Amino acid sequence: MATLLKHSAKYALSGRLARLCVHSRHGGLQCLQPCLLPHQRSASTGSKILVEMDNSTGIAVLTMKSPPVNSLSLDFLTEFSISLEKLELDRGCRGVILTSALPKIFSAGLDIMEMCGKSPEHCGEFWKAVQEMWLRLYGSSMITIAAINGSSPAGGCLMALACDYRIMAENPKYSIGLNETQLGIVAPFWFKDTLVNTVGNRVAELSLQLGLLYSAPDALRTGLVDLLVPEDKVLSTASQTMTQWLAIPGENAIGSNPRVSSSKVDLTPKVHMVDLSHSSESMCSLNWIPWTCSNRA
């Protein structure tokens, strides 16, 4: 497992996800139904994720559509990771916009029902799925933009932080942040490192210790998000921003993957910087599931 995590999420996780596609009892790829739309667009939808791909631009929109709050259940996370893996393997896809179909909510974070009264085996499977979601998103070779069109606490914030750029609706009622400590849960080091890489040490320290949820304007001030726009402009702005990012010359200029924009050059190493290798075994064991740790204490 250590070697698996040390290498890029892209290939390391393919095997497991591929097996899930075939054998998953959680639905996964089996429920993805492709269909064609005009103008070189294609779409596939599962029960919780809609993926729309524009083949002329190489931009995919991944829309979370799991009412009431897009909570990150095991089923959701499995479908999410499979959808992202499919896009990663599609050489025509260069950028992914992550957004929500639900009014007022981007994602409520981890599904609390997955953390209560479940067997240790289930908790282990769930926690691995959380890690896989993060590895796949943070380690993606595609440009990833979060179009945050609603509140996004805890694991929802982690999803947004794992993207390259964050655009949020300028609605002061929407909040975002890693509020785990408010729930009596210690955010794992890779949650922390993802936040530090975005907002810096001091803001991350205050944010995590106090479990702060920021309003959209405060999130912009602290650097948690990069841009606020009117709610009805979140997706169109994300598309425009994506086009700008994709215009940066590809890495083929320096003899590497032609799909990958050079703006991603510093991103893949972020997964390595967060040194998962030394602790990956324990991360994937029950000892490293934060809420079971606090239960034992």
Ligand SMILES: CC/C=C\CC(=O)SCCNC(=O)CCNC(=O)[C@H](O)C(C)(C)COP(=O)(O)OP(=O)(O)OC[C@H]1O[C@@H](n2cnc3c(N)ncnc32)[C@H](O)[C@@H]1OP(=O)(O)O
């Ligand atoms: C180590 C890492 C550990 C943890 C990371 C995490 O992600 S833990 C989860 C943390 N999430 C939260 O703290 C979010 C809690 N939810 C909210 O703050 C609000 O629900 C939210 C998302 C702002 C939406 O508010 P709104 O007023 O629009 O809806 P309401 O609160 O009435 O919720 C609607 C129904 O959704 C259920 N629900 C909400 N959050 C979750 C969740 N995280 N998991 C599962 N279910 C959730 C809520 O219970 C309501 O259900 P209902 O049956 O209608 O009563």
